[in-house]
Amino acid sequence: MRIGRRGSLRVRLFLILLAVGMVPLLAVGSILVYSSGQNRIDSLLTELQYQSVALVGELEERDYIENMAQPVLSAEIEQLARFYRGRIILVDSNYRICKDTYLLGEGKYNISEEVIQCFSGSNSFRYDEEQDYLELVLPIAGKEETQSGVFVITASTEGIRAQGERLREQCTVAVLIAGVLIGALSLFLSTRFVRPLKKVARAIDESSQDSVGGDIQVEDCAETIQIAQAYNRTLARLRTLDESRQQFVSNVSHELKTPITSIRVLADSLIGQEEAPVELYREFMTDISAEIDRESQIIDDLLTLVRMDKAHTELNIAQVNINEMMENILKRLRPLAMKRNVDLVLESFRPVLADADEMKLSLAVMNLVENAIKYNVDNGWVRVSLNADHQFFYIKVNDSGIGIPESEWDHIFERFYRVDKARSRASGGTGLGLAITKSIISLHHGAIRVHSAEGEGTTFTVRIPRTYRRQEAET
Ligand code: ADP
Numbered sequence: 001m002r003i004g005r006r007g008s009l010r011v012r013l014f015l016i017l018l019a020v021g022m023v024p025l026l027a028v029g030s031i032l033v034y035s036s037g038q039n040r041i042d043s044l045l046t047e048l049q050y051q052s053v054a055l056v057g058e059l060e061e062r063d064y065i066e067n068m069a070q071p072v073l074s075a076e077i078e079q080l081a082r083f084y085r086g087r088i089i090l091v092d093s094n095y096r097i098c099k100d101t102y103l104l105g106e107g108k109y110n111i112s113e114e115v116i117q118c119f120s121g122s123n124s125f126r127y128d129e130e131q132d133y134l135e136l137v138l139p140i141a142g143k144e145e146t147q148s149g150v151f152v153i154t155a156s157t158e159g160i161r162a163q164g165e166r167l168r169e170q171c172t173v174a175v176l177i178a179g180v181l182i183g184a185l186s187l188f189l190s191t192r193f194v195r196p197l198k199k200v201a202r203a204i205d206e207s208s209q210d211s212v213g214g215d216i217q218v219e220d221c222a223e224t225i226q227i228a229q230a231y232n233r234t235l236a237r238l239r240t241l242d243e244s245r246q247q248f249v250s251n252v253s254h255e256l257k258t259p260i261t262s263i264r265v266l267a268d269s270l271i272g273q274e275e276a277p278v279e280l281y282r283e284f285m286t287d288i289s290a291e292i293d294r295e296s297q298i299i300d301d302l303l304t305l306v307r308m309d310k311a312h313t314e315l316n317i318a319q320v321n322i323n324e325m326m327e328n329i330l331k332r333l334r335p336l337a338m339k340r341n342v343d344l345v346l347e348s349f350r351p352v353l354a355d356a357d358e359m360k361l362s363l364a365v366m367n368l369v370e371n372a373i374k375y376n377v378d379n380g381w382v383r384v385s386l387n388a389d390h391q392f393f394y395i396k397v398n399d400s401g402i403g404i405p406e407s408e409w410d411h412i413f414e415r416f417y418r419v420d421k422a423r424s425r426a427s428g429g430t431g432l433g434l435a436i437t438k439s440i441i442s443l444h445h446g447a448i449r450v451h452s453a454e455g456e457g458t459t460f461t462v463r464i465p466r467t468y469r470r471q472e473a474e475t
Contacts, residue, residue, distance in 0.1 A: 017186035084155035196220035355468035
C-alpha cells in the first residue's frame, strides 16, 4: 500500500493540536478587540449624556435660547464642544440654528429627523462608525412646560477608533507569537506521540529481517506493549506452524523412503545372488509387492489428508441414515476381524438420521474400527455403539486390545504418530489414520475423545451435531 496517500498520523495530530490551540485564541482575541471598542463607546456616551444634561439644565434655568447674550454660558458651551472635539448646535422652536460652535450653520434651519423627533419629545443618540462621531440630541425645556429648543452635541470618536486599531495590532502580534509557540509545541507533541508507533514499526521491520522473525519489545507505553505482545503471539503461532510443516515434510520423506529402502534391499540381494532359486525370487517379489502396496497406501492417505486440510474443504452434506452407514462399515471390516477371530458387534440404540458427508464420515469411523481390530488381541472383541439425543449423535468404538498409555493420548491424532512403530507398520498402518479421522470429524463440527487402559482396551467416543450449520464451517 502506498503510504503517502494515506496521510501521516503525525501531520493529522499536528493540525488537530494547532487548531485546538489557535481557534480559541483567535476567538478570544476578536471578542476582546470588539468588546473593548464597544465599552469605550458606551462609556463615552454615558459621560456625554451626563455633561450634556447638566449643561442643558443650566441653559433651561437661564432661558438661554431666548436670551443668548450670556457670555458665561456661551463659554461653557464652547468649552464642552472643544472638550469632546466636537460640535454643539442649539436649534430654536422655529427649527432655526441659533448657536453653532462651528459658526457655520447659525441662522440656517435644521430639520433633521433627530431634531423633529426631539420636538415631539424623544431624546436620541447615534453612533456613526464611518464618520467617527457620536451624536446626542436632547430637548431644551422652556417656561411653562413648553419646549424652547433642541440641544445637539456631536463628539469625535477618532481617539477610540485609534485605540481600537492599536489594540487590534497588539492582539495580532500576540496571536502570531502564540501561533508560532503553539505550532512549535504541536510539532513537538505530534512527533512525540507517534514516536512509539515508529519504534514498533522499526522493531517489526528489524524482526522481519530474520527468516522466521524474533520477538519484539517496545515498552514505551501500554499500547505499544499490547501491539508488541500481539505481534509476538502471531509470530509464535507462525513459528509453530513452520516447525510442524517442516516436521511434516521430514516425516513424509522418511515414510516414503522406508518402503523404497526395503525394495532396494530386497532387489539388491536378489541381484547379488547368482542363480537364486525360483522360490526365493517369488518370496522376495511378494515382499516387494507388499512394500509397493504400502507406499501407495501412504500416498493415498497423504492425498486424503491434504484434501481435508484445505481451508474450505467442501463437504457433500446430505441426510444420512447413520445406522445403515455403520452396518455397512462393519460388514466391510468383518473379514479382517474374522482373521484374528475378533468378535465385532454393533449396538444401535435408536434410528439416527443426521446431516453428514457419508463418504468422509464412513472413512473416519472405518479407521477407528479398523484400529480397534488391528490393535486387538487374538480372540478379542470390538463393540461399536450408536446413540443420539436431539442435538448430537454419538459413536463409540470400544475394544479389548493392547490399549494406549495415557501419556500418548494427546499424540495419537498427530500425523505419522505411532505408539508402537513396529507393530503399526506390521499391521500396514501409515500413522495417518487418526489424523484423517480427526480432520473429518472437525469438518462436521464434532469432537473425538479417547480413553484407554494399557492391556485392557481402548474406547474412542465421537460426538457430531445432527444438523450441519454451514456458517460454523466458515467461521
Ligand atoms: P496407524 O496407521 O499406525 O494405525 P493411526 O493414526 O490410525 O495410525 O493410529 C495412530 C497410533 O495410535 C497407532 O499407531 C497405534 O499405536 C495407536 N492406536 C490407534 N488406535 C488404537 C487402538 N484402538 N488401540 C491401541 N492403539 C491404538
